[in-house]
Amino acid sequence: MESNKRSNFSGSIGFVLAAAGSAVGLGNIWRFPYLAAKDGGGLFLVTYVVLALTFGFTLLTTEIAIGRKTAQSPLTAYEKLHKGWGWIGVLACAIPVIILPYYSAIGGWILKYLAAFITDAAATTADGYFTGFITSQWSPILWFMVFLLANTVIVYKGVNSGIERLSKILMPILLVLILGIAGFSLTLSHTDASGVTRTGLQGLAIYVIPNLEGVTFGKFISILMDAMGQLFYSISVAMGIMIAYGSYVKKETNLVKSVNQIEIFDTLVAFLAGMMIIPAVYTFMGTEGMAAGPSLMFVSLPKVFAAMGGIGTVVGIAFFVMVAFAALTSSMSLMEAVVSSVMDKLHLERKAAVLAVAALTGVLGIIVCLGYNVLYFELTLPNGSVGQILDVMDYVSNYVFMPVVAIATCILVGWVIKPKAIIEEVTLGGVKFGREKLYVVMVKFVTPVMLAMLLLQSLGLFM
Numbered sequence: 001m002e003s004n005k006r007s008n009f010s011g012s013i014g015f016v017l018a019a020a021g022s023a024v025g026l027g028n029i030w031r032f033p034y035l036a037a038k039d040g041g042g043l044f045l046v047t048y049v050v051l052a053l054t055f056g057f058t059l060l061t062t063e064i065a066i067g068r069k070t071a072q073s074p075l076t077a078y079e080k081l082h083k084g085w086g087w088i089g090v091l092a093c094a095i096p097v098i099i100l101p102y103y104s105a106i107g108g109w110i111l112k113y114l115a116a117f118i119t120d121a122a123a124t125t126a127d128g129y130f131t132g133f134i135t136s137q138w139s140p141i142l143w144f145m146v147f148l149l150a151n152t153v154i155v156y157k158g159v160n161s162g163i164e165r166l167s168k169i170l171m172p173i174l175l176v177l178i179l180g181i182a183g184f185s186l187t188l189s190h191t192d193a194s195g196v197t198r199t200g201l202q203g204l205a206i207y208v209i210p211n212l213e214g215v216t217f218g219k220f221i222s223i224l225m226d227a228m229g230q231l232f233y234s235i236s237v238a239m240g241i242m243i244a245y246g247s248y249v250k251k252e253t254n255l256v257k258s259v260n261q262i263e264i265f266d267t268l269v270a271f272l273a274g275m276m277i278i279p280a281v282y283t284f285m286g287t288e289g290m291a292a293g294p295s296l297m298f299v300s301l302p303k304v305f306a307a308m309g310g311i312g313t314v315v316g317i318a319f320f321v322m323v324a325f326a327a328l329t330s331s332m333s334l335m336e337a338v339v340s341s342v343m344d345k346l347h348l349e350r351k352a353a354v355l356a357v358a359a360l361t362g363v364l365g366i367i368v369c370l371g372y373n374v375l376y377f378e379l380t381l382p383n384g385s386v387g388q389i390l391d392v393m394d395y396v397s398n399y400v401f402m403p404v405v406a407i408a409t410c411i412l413v414g415w416v417i418k419p420k421a422i423i424e425e426v427t428l429g430g431v432k433f434g435r436e437k438l439y440v441v442m443v444k445f446v447t448p449v450m451l452a453m454l455l456l457q458s459l460g461l462f463m
């Protein structure tokens, strides 16, 4: 009865674009290029792709299959899979509850920059513009609210007419925009005050050619960990999203193909983000200009756009539109993971669940925004970085809870219910599962061990 009422993606394209919409987010744009530039260019790229085909494929397949098999939200799926293992679901569902408020706060920053680029692009390059904005009391809250409202409206409309429909529109536009900006980046050339000319193509070479200089075994392990951590975050696993989306996938859909397509889309966009950002930053700032996170997007890039002259404003607008789409499709997947959990657990209607989740997110998000002014503090985290409320939430969810959820999922699937349970779901209707043997080895042994290393590293106990 219950599963008959469950919404469905209309077909595999809708599902793939929605899942890719979740996967393609700020991580692709503000962290992947930075890591690639730092970790030996092509060497990082190759490592990342190999991991995507093994480690990423294992985690993504597992979660989507769990969702479709149980037809349940993350909160309720694990208990249905095996009695006594529902706690993983509770933890998995807590993660989007924590991430959604700060992801939406950042979504607000993006909208603010988009508006600024439309009205007065030059202002964004002033020293202290970004700090001035986030430390102001009302403006970040206002923009956060706008972003959250957009997100809420979409999820309120449901899986089909909200999430799927919007993903089908936004994702192709995003791809076109990023292709256009990346192509433009390659044409850049700039001579600085000391007479040195740097070009976009030289930047591209730094990005794609493997730099093996100084790569020792230890350094390689650290590149491997960077790539793994990035991939893990990038494909949106271990936070219930892919279980929620998987639960809306029809039994006729080929999961093997879908997983491949989602990974290709996500990796392609990450690669293009690097092709867009590294040559542009290199041309105008040299390699020292490369940064990760907010300082790349809100401090360095506006300067790069300004250095391009008049066309920089257009490029900047296109860029922030693209980033806003990436952030919105990711944040709606976070909200959907929580909403579906509330609906399944409390047997609520979608509308009531959405309003409850939006209200909670509103309160938490305001606290995140106030973390840069009224509630400001500096806390040193176990991995050595110093942060405010946003960083603490990010640390707890991404570095602690997520690896724990993923490790527990691998143990449950690999050793308790056995990989066969997933393989049966994947091969329903006679679908060929090419990497079946690889999957078994990965889910039982390799993936949990690699994740344990990642967890120890996050806790500051390894490397």
Ligand code: PHE
Binding pocket: 022, 023, 024, 025, 026, 027, 028, 099, 103, 233, 234, 235, 236, 330, 331, 333, 334
């Ligand atoms: N996968 C997204 C990215 O690469 C990150 C994300 C985090 C998505 C949380 C949804 C939720 O940016």
